[in-house]
Amino acid sequence: MDRQLIRQLKQIVGERYVLSDPAEMYVYECDGLTLHRKPPSLVVLPETAQQISEIVQLAEGRSIAYLARGAGTGLSGGALAVQGGLILQMSRMNRILEIDLDNRCVTVEPCVVNLDVSKAVLPHGFYFAPDPSSQMASTIGGNIAENSGGPHTLKYGTTVNHVLGLDVVLSGGRIVQLGGKSSDRLGYDLVGLFVGSEGTFGIVTKAILRLSPIPQKVKTFLAAYSSVREASQTVSDIIGAGIVPAALEMLDRLTIQAVEDSVYAAGYPRDAEAVLLVELDGLEAGMERLAERIVALCRQNAATEIRIARSNEEREKLWAGRKKAFGAMGRLMPGLYVQDAVIPRSSLPELMPKINAIAAGHGIAVANVFHAGDGNLHPNLLYDGQDPEQIQRVLQAVEEIMKLCVDAGGSITGEHGVGFEKKDFMPMIFSPEDLDIMGRVKSVFNPTGLCNPQKIFPTSKSCGESGIPYKIQYKTLDGKTEEIFRI
Amino acid sequence: MVQTIPIRVKEVREPRSVQELQDLVRAACADRRTLVPTGQGTKLHWGNAVPEFDLLVKMTAFDAVVEYHPADLTVTVQAGARFSEVQELLKENGQWIPADPPYSHQATVGGVVACNSDGPLRFGYGPVRDSVIGMRLVHGDGTVSKAGGKVVKNVAGYDLCKLYAGSFGTLGILTEISFKLRPLPEATETVLATFGSFPEVYEAVSRILRSPLLPVALVHLSPEAALSRGLQQAHTLLVRLAETAEGVAWQREALRAWLPGFDLAPGDDLWERCMERDERFPVTLRASVPVKELAALYAELEQIAESEIVSHPGTGRIYAHAPALPEVRELRGAAQRMGGSLMVERAPEGWKRNVDVWGFSNAAELELMRTLKARLDPHHILNPGRLF
Known part of the structure; x- marks a missing residue:
């Protein structure tokens, strides 16, 4: 340089x-x-x-x-x-610029940590709903890039549902304001489009985030099972009963063991094959009856233990085990490959054993901890990064799991993004035409392709396997011919 | 009922398959003929006045339910299916798309999504956009593509559904849409309260917004608007509750204690009447500002607009009827200074020729939109001029 x-x-x-x-x-x-x-x-x-x-x-x-x-x-x-x-x-851009309670929003710089937004507004009765498991460290800019989810996505949606406006820097150094505090936007929803563009459109320099009122009552409980299938069936039954919990999470045996052996031990029953974490939130009135209904559904599916958090501390402990599960898995193996596929939620009971069988077939241990309520799986494949042969087996298993989920009508990623990792899986779910349209949209924001290149789009095979950007000509509105680069 | 087409077209076409639609678009593209996609035509009066289009593409033959998986809370329907009929189908399984767009009995799913058309429930459930998980469409150069997928959580690739929802058929013609669904609420109820002035209404709304209450919609009627809906002539606030039976009852009692002139709304048909656009007035404006500015904007409107005003104070939106053009410009200026916008949702064509219907104020955003359109509709044959 x-x-x-x-x-x-x-x-x-x-x-x-x-x-x-x-x-x-x-x-x-x-x-x-x-x-x-x-x-x-x-x-x-x-x-x-x-x-x-x-x-x-x-x-x-x-x-x-x-x-x-x-x-x-x-x-x-x-x-x-x-x-x-x-x-x-972006570390220096870490200020909360404005808390505007009348409009239920905050304006922040991109490197404010997710959890710090909620901490700043909790005393006023509000919080920022998106809660990725990384929320103690991950930043708003990253959450926006990835359209981050989290356990409470089930009821409250992902980051895109909570962003009102963005200031961004685009190719050529253009500083552009998108959206704003008013909930109605004229024309195309550029804020909605920008969120989740994985840093390939431009750089966020400021964000206006929507705040949500703290629920009046939260009820969290744990249900343990002697099979993953019974836990999965409970998930389907809860959704089928017309109940939308705030969160509905599952941990399997290997995850439970890892958590319980770590400093994040949450008191999950060690002998369980699966644990469900269910959380209800909202109005106190009527919640007890919903909770009883859920407990009945757990029992109906042969739950071996049901435990309700009686205090905020107990609730936080139950959640700490879930949110720190990835960290705890570090005890099992040095390398961890977190998969992020999504399946239609009703196919959970059928697909979970198949995923485990695929990993076993490659001699790879898999620990599952995931957002069962919306079918967003996280099989964690454990490996030794020093062993290239093991890495190959992991990658092979990942591809097979991906294919299984896609064939079931699912997606290759629910919240982690495509990034560099999954770009060559994109043709599993998108046709060349679909990708072509995405490429055209990218070219509007990032015509040089220099902003975060080689992400999302599969390695180009159409131009001699070279991966070299190629040019396409378009007519602009005023009739001029314009050249854009495609990657 | 929409009796006549409020825009001029040379021909009407009704494609029956994606292949037919694609052929039609390709042919139009080759001859540079312009297309207006439509469903039942309920919102054809929206948008800028355009002298004439070549083809009106009616999507009403695309009316099938493609896939419905109640256990997954997802449905995929073709764009020409009527929104209300889809809701009826979902209701059989205790599910719905949580939205209350205007003209709901006529409007098609494609039209509702293409216009991101919504009602007061947007406050509680978000815009229609947020329920869309996937789409198929034919772009202006005949390319057939899909966006999103059929699962409720998905971040694979750009979320182009967000771009297409609300793009008014200017980027592609929707053929199929997938939604994520919600269970129907166990109980619903509308309560109302009356006030002496709008600032008092706003105070009550602020209190509700800072309380644990979770209303799904808030509607305010000016005294005249209340009167014409068979209510007492007073500033009226309608609060829509949708929860468990206990949750609705608890909120009702909390509101009874807080709100002056509290009453239960006389049946759900009042709520329906508040949803529908008032078509006695030739000009309907939609002003939107950050919620905090509502009272200030309302004060401006009261001075100028016709007396029947309906607002959605939870989302900062006001519908009013304007008497003349200079007033529109003045009101738009006020809304923009407050960080909002004002669009003319409905107006006679002669009127429209003399006013910018949308009132875009962010030049940089507009330029990005124009470029997006140029990339997805390179010959500008899809609804040219309606949006910009």
Whole structure:
């Protein structure tokens, strides 16, 4: 990386905020998906949208790839600098700019941690609903990029349902405001489109987030089972009874063991094959009756134990085991491959044993902890990263599981995003035409393709396996011919 | 009932399959003929005045239910199916798409989604957009594509459903839509309260919004609007409750204690009447502002607009009827200064020629929208001019 570029970047953000020492680059070589690694060439820490605009112009002027990174907790390699290039580490943009209770919203910079938004407004009776398991670390910018979900997605939707407005920096350094505090937007829903674009449209510099009122009452309980099938059937029965719990989560035996052996021990019954965590929230009136109904459904499916959290501490403990399950699995094996496929929820009882059989067939241990209520699976394949042969078996199992879920009418990712990891699975669910349309949409925001390249879209096979961007011509509204790059 | 087509077209076509539709679009693309996709035509009066289109593409033959999986809470229907008929089908299993768009008995699923058309329930359940999980459509160059999928949670690729919902048929013609569903609420009830002025209504709404109560919709009627719906001539707030039976009862009693002139609404048909657009007035405006600005905007409207005003104070939306053009510009300026917008939802064509119906104020957003349209409809044959 040339000295002139480093000098120019330092002029923009200040001497201290450009990192170029190769040793320092290893901190940024991967995100939460550690299977793929590539250090960037440079890391720059901007503080304002204006600085980001200048950095983008500088990078594009030199055809250098760039991407924004928050806490690096993503699980699909979305923040992986595939081509090296520049990482904009957003840590300095971490302020809550405004709390506007009358309009039930907050305005934040992108590197505010998810949980800190809720902490700031809890005293006023509100919270920010999206709650990815990484919420103690992951940032709003990353949540927006990935359209993050979490256990409470079942009732409250994903991040996109809670974002009202965005300030973004696009290709060419354009600073654009999308949406705003008014809930009606004119024309196309650009905010809805931008959320979940995995950092490939541009860089978020500010977000207006919708706040939700804290539920009057929360009831959390645990049900243990001697088979995954019975737990899965309970999930189907609860949904079938017309009840929408706030969350409906499942952990299997291996996960339970890992959690109970760790510092996050939540008191899950060790001898259970599966545990369901069910949470109801909302009005106190009527909740008891719904809870009894759910307990009856658990019993009907031969639950071996049902335990209701009697205090906030007990509730938090039950949840800590769930939210820290990924961390706890570190005890089982050094490498962890978190899968994220989605299936129609009614096929849970049928597919769960098949997934476990696929992993077993490849001699890979699998620990399941997932959002059962909406059919979003997380089979965690455990492996030793030092053993290339094991990695190959893991990748083979992942592909087979993916195919199983897609054939059942599902999707390849429910909340972690496609990123770098799953881009070659995209043709499993999207035709070349579908991908072509997505490519055209991307080209509107990111015509140079330099903003977070080689994500989402499958490795190009149409242009001699080269992966080199190719050009397409379009007519603009005023009749001019315009060339865009496709990747 | 929509008796006549409020736009001029040379020909009407009714494709019966995706293949026919694709052929039709490709042919139109080759000859540069313009298309207006429509269902039952309930919202053809929305949008800018355009002198003439070549083809009206009626999607009413696409009326099948493709897949319905009650256990998965998902349904896939063709775009020309009537919204109300789909809801009837879902009701048999105690499920629904949680939305109350206007013209609901006539409107088609495709039209509701293409216009992201909604009613007061948007406050409690979000826009129709949020219930859409997948779509199939034919773009302006004849490309057939799908967006999203058929499962309730899915982040594979860009969520183009968000782009197409509310794109008014300018990016593609919807052929099929998948929804995630909700169980029907166990109990519903509407309560009403009367007030001496709008600021008092707003105060009551603010109190409700900061309480544990979970109403699914809030509607305010000006005294004249209340009168014409058979109610007492006073500022009236309708609060829609939908919960467990106990939850509804508890909220009703809480509201009884808080709200002046509390009463139970006389049956669900009042709620229905509040949903439907008032077509006695030739011009209907839709102003939207951040909720906090509602009282200020209302004060401006009271000065200028006709007396029947209906607002959705939970989402910051006001419907009013305007007497003349300069007033529209003045009101739009006020709404925009408050961080909102004002669109002319309905107006005679002569009127429309002299006013920007939508009132886009964010030039950068508009430029992105125009570029998106150019990429998905490269020859500008889909509804050109209706939106921009």
